[in-house]
Amino acid sequence: MTSALGKDLLGLEPLSAEQIRLILDTAEPFKEISERAIKKVPALRGSTIVNLFFEPSTRTRVSFEFAEKRLSADTVNVSSSGSSVSKGETLVDTARNLEAMRIDMVVMRHGASGAAQFLAERIESNVINAGDGTHEHPTQGLLDLLTLRDHFKELKGLRVCICGDVLHSRVARSNIWGLQKMGAEVAVCGPRSLLPYGIEEFGVQVFDRIEAAIEWAQALNVLRLQLERMTAGYIPSLREYNRVFGVTADRVARASKELLILHPGPMNRGVEIDSNVADGPHSVILNQVTNGVAIRMAVLYLLAGGRPELAEAAKG
Amino acid sequence: MTKPLLLRGGRVIDPGRGVDIVGDVLVMDGLVEATGLGIAGPDGVEILDCSGCIVSPGFVDVHTHLREPGREDVETIASGARAAAAGGFTAVCAMPNTDPVTDNQAAVGFIVRQGLAAAAARVYPIGAISVGQKGVALAEVGEMVGAGAVAVSDDGKPVVSAQLMRNALEYARTFGIPVVDHCEEPTLAAGGAMNEGLVSARLGLKGIPSEAEEIMVIRDILLARRTGGHVHLAHMSTKGSVELIRWGKERGIRVTAEVCPHHLSLTEEAVEGYNTNAKMNPPLRTAEDVAALQEALRDGTIDVVATDHAPHHYDEKEREFADAPNGIVGLETALGVNVTTLVDRGILTWAQLIDRMSVAPARLFNLRGGSLAKGTPGDVTVFDPRRMWKVDPTRFVSKGRNTPYAGFELKGRAMCTIVGGRIVHRIAS
Amino acid sequence: MGPNSLILLDARAVDRTLKRMAGEIVELNGGTDRLMLVGIQRRGVQLADRLAQLIGEREGDAPPRGALDITLYRDDLQTVGPRPVVGKTELPRDIDGAQVIIVDDVLYTGRTVRAALDELADFGRPARIALAVLVDRGGRELPIHADIVGKRVDLPKDQRVDVLVHSLDGKDAVILVTP
Numbered sequence: 042m043t044s045a046l047g048k049d050l051l052g053l054e055p056l057s058a059e060q061i062r063l064i065l066d067t068a069e070p071f072k073e074i075s076e077r078a079i080k081k082v083p084a085l086r087g088s089t090i091v092n093l094f095f096e097p098s099t100r101t102r103v104s105f106e107f108a109e110k111r112l113s114a115d116t117v118n119v120s121s122s123g124s125s126v127s128k129g130e131t132l133v134d135t136a137r138n139l140e141a142m143r144i145d146m147v148v149m150r151h152g153a154s155g156a157a158q159f160l161a162e163r164i165e166s167n168v169i170n171a172g173d174g175t176h177e178h179p180t181q182g183l184l185d186l187l188t189l190r191d192h193f194k195e196l197k198g199l200r201v202c203i204c205g206d207v208l209h210s211r212v213a214r215s216n217i218w219g220l221q222k223m224g225a226e227v228a229v230c231g232p233r234s235l236l237p238y239g240i241e242e243f244g245v246q247v248f249d250r251i252e253a254a255i256e257w258a259q260a261l262n263v264l265r266l267q268l269e270r271m272t273a274g275y276i277p278s279l280r281e282y283n284r285v286f287g288v289t290a291d292r293v294a295r296a297s298k299e300l301l302i303l304h305p306g307p308m309n310r311g312v313e314i315d316s317n318v319a320d321g322p323h324s325v326i327l328n329q330v331t332n333g334v335a336i337r338m339a340v341l342y343l344l345a346g347g348r349p350e351l352a353e354a355a356k357g
Numbered sequence: 358m359t360k361p362l363l364l365r366g367g368r369v370i371d372p373g374r375g376v377d378i379v380g381d382v383l384v385m386d387g388l389v390e391a392t393g394l395g396i397a398g399p400d401g402v403e404i405l406d407c408s409g410c411i412v413s414p415g416f417v418d419v420h421t422h423l424r425e426p427g428r429e430d431v432e433t434i435a436s437g438a439r440a441a442a443a444g445g446f447t448a449v450c451a452m453p454n455t456d457p458v459t460d461n462q463a464a465v466g467f468i469v470r471q472g473l474a475a476a477a478a479r480v481y482p483i484g485a486i487s488v489g490q491k492g493v494a495l496a497e498v499g500e501m502v503g504a505g506a507v508a509v510s511d512d513g514k515p516v517v518s519a520q521l522m523r524n525a526l527e528y529a530r531t532f533g534i535p536v537v538d539h540c541e542e543p544t545l546a547a548g549g550a551m552n553e554g555l556v557s558a559r560l561g562l563k564g565i566p567s568e569a570e571e572i573m574v575i576r577d578i579l580l581a582r583r584t585g586g587h588v589h590l591a592h593m594s595t596k597g598s599v600e601l602i603r604w605g606k607e608r609g610i611r612v613t614a615e616v617c618p619h620h621l622s623l624t625e626e627a628v629e630g631y632n633t634n635a636k637m638n639p640p641l642r643t644a645e646d647v648a649a650l651q652e653a654l655r656d657g658t659i660d661v662v663a664t665d666h667a668p669h670h671y672d673e674k675e676r677e678f679a680d681a682p683n684g685i686v687g688l689e690t691a692l693g694v695n696v697t698t699l700v701d702r703g704i705l706t707w708a709q710l711i712d713r714m715s716v717a718p719a720r721l722f723n724l725r726g727g728s729l730a731k732g733t734p735g736d737v738t739v740f741d742p743r744r745m746w747k748v749d750p751t752r753f754v755s756k757g758r759n760t761p762y763a764g765f766e767l768k769g770r771a772m773c774t775i776v777g778g779r780i781v782h783r784i785a786s
Numbered sequence: 787m788g789p790n791s792l793i794l795l796d797a798r799a800v801d802r803t804l805k806r807m808a809g810e811i812v813e814l815n816g817g818t819d820r821l822m823l824v825g826i827q828r829r830g831v832q833l834a835d836r837l838a839q840l841i842g843e844r845e846g847d848a849p850p851r852g853a854l855d856i857t858l859y860r861d862d863l864q865t866v867g868p869r870p871v872v873g874k875t876e877l878p879r880d881i882d883g884a885q886v887i888i889v890d891d892v893l894y895t896g897r898t899v900r901a902a903l904d905e906l907a908d909f910g911r912p913a914r915i916a917l918a919v920l921v922d923r924g925g926r927e928l929p930i931h932a933d934i935v936g937k938r939v940d941l942p943k944d945q946r947v948d949v950l951v952h953s954l955d956g957k958d959a960v961i962l963v964t965p
Contacts, residue, residue, distance in 0.1 A: 044868060044869070045868050045869065054559070067869075067871070070873065070875065073874075073876075074858075077908065077909065078909070078910075079908040079909070081908065082858035082859065082905075083904070084857075084863055112858075131672070131675075131676055132676060132677060133672075133675055133676065151677070153677035153678065153679045154560055154561035154562050154678065154679065155560065155562075155631030155677060155678045155679075159676075159677055173561070174562075175561035175562075175563075176560060176561030177561070211561060214559075214561060237557075237558035238553055238554065238566070239554060239555050239558060240558065242555055243558070243559075342858075342869055342872075345869070346868045
């Protein structure tokens with residue numbers, strides 16, 4: 042494969058620290074492009090990219106679309122809801138149809154863990170995982186790493202705590218793998234019913250109380266708590282969640298050092314995070330969004346790294 | 358009438374009678390006539406050279422899904438019975454989670470007839486515990502037994518209601534048949550796709566904790582104690598279950614148990630890469646569980662090996678992991694997996710393996726067979742204990758191809774399977 | 787230095803050449819008014835710095851400098867293999883109406899300059915764009931010419947010209963290499 046990342050980006054777990062560093066470094070010049078008046082470079086001109094979203098998502102899809110268009114690629118959005126079974130067209134058929142249309146890259150978000158790998162194994166196009174079930178969301182993990190690096194300059198030894206529903210979070214998993222590979226120290230904080238069984242075995246520290254997490258961490262990545270968790274009985278109520286685990290302004294103020302606040306969005310203001318923290322001076326939530334486009338441009342740029350058959354033709 | 362068969366020069370192992378000799382077995386008129394040294398058959402006897410092979414009472418698989426009626430596209434009683442014969446099995450018990458469910462005497466009779474027509478391995482129907490397997494009303498156990506059912510089970514599903522399980526154990530006692538339970542506490546297991554542990558946490562798949570099985574295991578053991586009925590626990594998969602069964606047996610409770618070859622040989626790591634051919638219920642667990650199950654099979658805490666043969670269509674397994682159905686085929690790989698994993702590594706002796714695959718299953722389910730004594734049915738398995746072969750699902754006799762063992766090199770293969778004195782499977786040496 | 791290398795210009799010759807080029811730039815522009823030097827990564831940037839400094843010494847007023855990375859505008863991105871690292875692009879201010887001199891070390895096929903022209907067009911509309919190169923080695927594949935040239939050599943395909951600059955390579959030199 043002539044790309045430094047291989048054919049697909051399915052997660053951060055399979056990547057090496059060097060590969061992650063390459064993506065972060067490549068994102069830097071792409072940040073600059075988004076500051077220009079003409080936010081476009083011809084790097085992916087003529088490439089066709091399909092955004093295949095089986096789960097609704099505005100921000101991730103729009104971010105990818107900007108990244109694709111700023112690289113001059115042609116993009117098509119396909120959204121579909123429900124599993125293959127209920128839809129009537131299997132994921133295998135969807136894959137084959139896309140391949141028959143000779144598209145270059147697929148950006149896919151799907152509700153089933155492993156769906157991105159499933160697709161990648163069956164089509165020649167590059168596949169970028171924009172979130173598969175509760176497994177991984179690699180571009181989110183990468184943009185979080187970039188945001189942390191922007192502020193702290195060095196990720197090695199950095200203490201980052203991921204707060205909230207880690208059990209159901211693909212963002213949490215990607216962050217854990219990415220941070221650990223870059224040498225950071227990772228902790229999680231949340232009700233035990235929302236932490237994966239055996240999380241300590243992954244080298245992750247566990248804080249039962251948010252106050253202890255805030256005391257320890259240099260940065261908090263606050264996850265969105267979904268309403269369904271309450272109806273499924275993992276926690277009694279959103280109100281109690283906020284009272285016990287919420288990242289509130291007074292808790293943050295009591296931290297003995299400056300604490301950086303990240304959130305993958307969309308936020309449940311007043312549940313996992315209070316507005317004055319989300320909009321406050323420690324928050325880099327908007328930087329995350331900006332970095333998101335640059336990271337996605339970097340990933341697309343790196344994955345499109347040369348097609349062997351064209352290289353052959355060019356030689357002749 | 359079938360031609361007399363003389364199985365000559367093999368290592369004849371008949372654990373029920375403590376026989377282990379290099380000798381001959383003579384089968385006549387569908388029954389075992391004699392075992393011994395230097396047997397001369399009658400005129401016109403067909404002689405099979407079994408040198409280098411082990412000759413044992415035919416294997417009996419008490420847990421298979423033959424999918425007919427309802428899903429003949431995936432397996433029929435005929436194709437399943439032939440696949441069983443290819444795996445060295447002379448008899449299988451067919452679970453009732455068919456479509457429609459086998460919960461009445463007519464349905465049981467249908468399976469018996471189809472089994473006879475298949476003329477391969479014997480097919481014994483297992484009837485449903487509850488009507489439609491809905492877990493509410495008891496099915497007509499007596500009539501089903503009268504039509505040929507050898508046990509009852511709601512397998513595929515657990516018996517959720519303890520009251521129903523109690524009733525079933527008491528009622529089935531009248532007919533002297535076991536009640537087979539698929540132990541799965543539904544609220545703990547709901548939505549789970551694999552064992553709950555480090556692998557599921559990494560892959561982002563909902564896990565099924567061991568306790569989902571163990572809670573129902575102890576429940577069933579206690580109900581067997583209360584009722585004096587015979588509960589047979591299907592496909593055991595955890596170390597905890599083994600400990601509970603031991604507890605029950607120590608107290609003389611009529612609990613028996615089975616384990617599948619895959620739970621004796623594979624762990625949750627087989628799921629890596631979202632391999633749907635490693636997805637079954639109960640799921641593959643940890644190395645600790647595998648070791649406990651192997652030891653339990655050795656010391657008899659677990660009585661039998663059963664395959665839980667569950668064919669699925671390629672299309673159904675070719676999808677996102679969470680959506681793929683549970684189950685793998687097992688009839689044609691069971692012997693090879695057991696020899697490679699258990700006998701070859703010194704965990705079981707040949708006599709123990711044959712006991713767990715033939716003598717004990719026949720005894721527990723009150724089936725004729727499991728023995729080479731004079732007058733027993735001429736159900737014999739001749740297998741080559743040293744034969745290496747590579748698993749190629751495209752060459753399976755079963756219609757199902759869903760196996761985690763594709764490409765594996767296994768040791769041990771059934772060379773000739775004889776049912777009622779007739780050869781129903783044969784590989785030329 | 788390897789066995790098949792030949793020094794075309796040593797450090798002193800490079801210095802003399804740059805001084806001449808600086809003078810020609812000022813002459814071409816009729817002064818330093820609205821002059822901007824934009825170097826192409828990486829050595830073009832170093833050379834642009836040197837030229838700007840020399841112009842500053844002569845005229846008392848060093849022109850602003852920018853850097854351009856043309857990787858994303860290359861016409862061979864699809865075939866070049868693993869993605870090349872993208873360097874920094876930075877222009878000191880608005881280029882509308884400026885007198886831009888693109889500075890590069892070697893002019894060969896002309897494709898790099900074509901990419902630079904495309905990229906500059908995305909930033910604005912200079913009044914004029916001219917090209918200054920230290921070495922013009924012929925072999926053009928596009929109709930591109932340099933307005934200011936340090937040294938002209940006509941080389942066959944199998945030979946290569948390497949430009950070394952002090953800040954990156956420890957010394958100034960122009961070397962002809964036959965691999």
